[in-house]
Amino acid sequence: MPLRRPYRSIPCRSGRTSNPASPSSAAARSFKVSNPLDSVWYTRCPAPTPLSVAHQLGWVDRQFQASGVSVRSIRDSADPAGRQSHFTHALDYSFRQGGNIPPIWARSGGRETRVVGITTTDEFQAVIALPSSGITKGADLKGRRIGVPRKPGEQIVDFQRATALKGIVSALSLEGLTPADVELVYLDSVEASLIERGNAAFLGLKRRYPYGDELLALARGDIDAFFVKGAEGIVLANQIGAVVVSEFGFHPDPKIRINNGTPRPLTVDARFIDEHFDLVADLVATVGQVAGWAEANPDDAVRLIAGEIGVGEDAIWAANGPDVHKHLELTLEDEQIAAFEHFKTFLLQWGFIPTDFDVFGWIDRTPLNAAGRRNAA
Structure with missing residues (x-):
């Protein structure tokens, strides 16, 4: 497990430093003159993140309003192209915390962003099957059909397919198996990965919940098992009385x-950090204060997380463990960065990202260091 020491800067054991020649360095910023900024964009995934909690508590809005800056939600934008920045990070003066595949994909494609903090909150991850399948353990998956969601022609990274494949590979590896030992059944969906609000097809809910294609394929008998994760995954497994064939979220x-x-980065675009470093440092300081608040208010923290995801509070405790409120810190540990390096390599090998890049060079520790000094003061 990554060590959890908020606001402590630790040199990379590899000997590399973060962005040594970047214009985001403290020396370069000392000569920057910030242009007036009216508003910033933000987005977060429905997941346990300190950014989500800080937003729901009103801290983020108040922090920026104190500087005369309004905060605009990418997810609530009326412009479909603007909403896609949830995945592409295309908007200037924006920040994001959530799943790591979209920001890795955006950085691989050349979008200049910086990771200014990382939150590691482990969660339920499993391959599940119906009792009637006869699959009771990971070794039983050999020769069986495992469903994988896929969105053909997706203009952005197919993060749901990548997520499922990584989970399946992990489950198989624990039994000495590889994807060649099973039949991967790709389940095509035409629904785009676009954040929408007020979509009538959602029946009054905020969004489409995952695993619908996999569940239908399982009911039809087209597949024998599939991957699920998080609170939504554990609720679904409970609802259908599934057999948890392999569980490894806390391995x-x-x-x-x-x-x-696992883990979830807090990212900002390079222009934002270069031109308005103090605002970014304030943001990191604000989000970083969630860890202490959550430890002192565990029930309230879990209530906010459950509301963000759209599940019951018991699902959060079950999926993320009894100490979920203790794992909402914002840090930049070498172990966390190494996790990104490993996952980036997986995404590159499976063709989910176009080019390789230096993950350690993607990290910018200066806002976290500045935030630590401010909070200490």
């Missing part, structure tokens, strides 16, 4: 449990 080997939601 001691981080390479097994690394996936889209």
